[in-house]
Amino acid sequence: MPEKVQNKISVLAHAELMTLLPPREQESHKGDFGHVLLVGGHRGFCGAIRLAGEAALRVGSGLVSIATKKEHAASLTLSRPELMCHGVADQRELKRIATACDVIGIGPGLGQTRWSSSLYEAALETGLAAVVDADGLNLLSRSPRKNKNWVLTPHVGEAARLLRCSAADIQLDRQAAVKELQNEYGGVVVLKGSGSLVYGGGDDIYMCKAGNPGMASGGMGDVLTGVISGLMAQGLTILDAAKMAVMVHAMAADRAAQKGQRGLLASDLMQPIRELVNDY
Ligand SMILES: NC(=O)C1=CN([C@@H]2O[C@H](COP(=O)(O)OP(=O)(O)OC[C@H]3O[C@@H](n4cnc5c(N)ncnc54)[C@H](O)[C@@H]3O)[C@@H](O)[C@H]2O)[C@@H](O)CC1
Ligand SMILES: Nc1ncnc2c1ncn2[C@@H]1O[C@H](COP(=O)(O)OP(=O)(O)O)[C@@H](O)[C@H]1O
Numbered sequence: 001m002p003e004k005v006q007n008k009i010s011v012l013a014h015a016e017l018m019t020l021l022p023p024r025e026q027e028s029h030k031g032d033f034g035h036v037l038l039v040g041g042h043r044g045f046c047g048a049i050r051l052a053g054e055a056a057l058r059v060g061s062g063l064v065s066i067a068t069k070k071e072h073a074a075s076l077t078l079s080r081p082e083l084m085c086h087g088v089a090d091q092r093e094l095k096r097i098a099t100a101c102d103v104i105g106i107g108p109g110l111g112q113t114r115w116s117s118s119l120y121e122a123a124l125e126t127g128l129a130a131v132v133d134a135d136g137l138n139l140l141s142r143s144p145r146k147n148k149n150w151v152l153t154p155h156v157g158e159a160a161r162l163l164r165c166s167a168a169d170i171q172l173d174r175q176a177a178v179k180e181l182q183n184e185y186g187g188v189v190v191l192k193g194s195g196s197l198v199y200g201g202g203d204d205i206y207m208c209k210a211g212n213p214g215m216a217s218g219g220m221g222d223v224l225t226g227v228i229s230g231l232m233a234q235g236l237t238i239l240d241a242a243k244m245a246v247m248v249h250a251m252a253a254d255r256a257a258q259k260g261q262r263g264l265l266a267s268d269l270m271q272p273i274r275e276l277v278n279d280y
Helices: 014-018 046-058 070-079 091-098 114-125 134-142 156-163 167-172 174-185 220-233 238-259 266-277
Strands: 008-011 035-039 063-068 084-087 103-106 129-132 150-152 188-191 197-199 204-207
Touching (some): 014 238, 035 091, 035 114, 035 220, 046 063, 046 220, 046 266, 063 070, 063 091, 091 114, 114 134, 129 134, 129 220, 134 156, 156 167, 156 174, 167 174, 174 188, 174 197, 174 204, 220 266, 238 266
Parallel strands (some): 008 204, 063 084, 103 129
Antiparallel strands (some): 197 204
């Protein structure tokens, strides 16, 4: 039986990561802080893309656009007017919006229909630095490919689909799983769950010791996608953005859970996320 390889585990620390976000210059304008485009929100799932969008704004992205189903654009705009929401029917419409953007996040509530896969393909064809989550990962598992300029954020179920094994197999050796995912798909991989792991190749696997089981509720992962995208838009490398996002997201959940883990909502993380990226 092969010997289990010992990896170097670095525990993520908020204070250290905050050096990546220097104070804003007095003369700054929104164009200095990047433009995120988030793609998703199929019927029944438009909350997912709404959560990702607000999270990208709350970490300080200058502009955030949403590409979603036509019937969702107006209600999303009403619920968060700072988001620029576009009803998008096809690849041409998506690519036109993407020309103004710096980073693309694909997957929250995207679904797995023909509409979903066509927008997923178009999003990757833009060549923008990307975050791929949720149904984006399910589409990736159907047609595996490698890219050095993306962050993949699987939960254990998605990781199992990507590696063609069971969720139990992933949990048996999470460090081996995150390395295998990165090796097969490239870029940076965040293996979510208690003790989330971040790996971008090389010797170090980063571990997040913050977070709590209150986070086991729908929409939490969608918020993480927005946080990573928003930090990438502000110029962080994909590895730094993933490390910082995982830490801020989990610490925000710990702050929000001070009144109890049960009943914690993904939306409850927005204000603590804002505090943490401002070092409060
Ligand atoms: N408000 C909304 O609109 C929401 C939309 N969502 C969207 O719903 C779609 C489906 O996503 P789901 O993640 O629910 O569906 P999946 O089928 O990908 O994942 C759910 C299953 O994954 C497995 N799993 C997940 N974490 C695990 C763990 N830590 N250990 C073991 N097994 C684990 C479990 O079997 C679980 O039932 C996505 O597009 C997603 O973005 C969800 O994010 C929930 C909220
Ligand atoms: N028990 C836990 N301890 C720490 N973090 C957790 C726990 N359960 C869930 N999380 C975190 O919450 C998020 C859940 O993401 P995900 O499963 O994709 O949710 P959704 O698809 O509903 O948005 C991940 O960031 C994960 O690390």
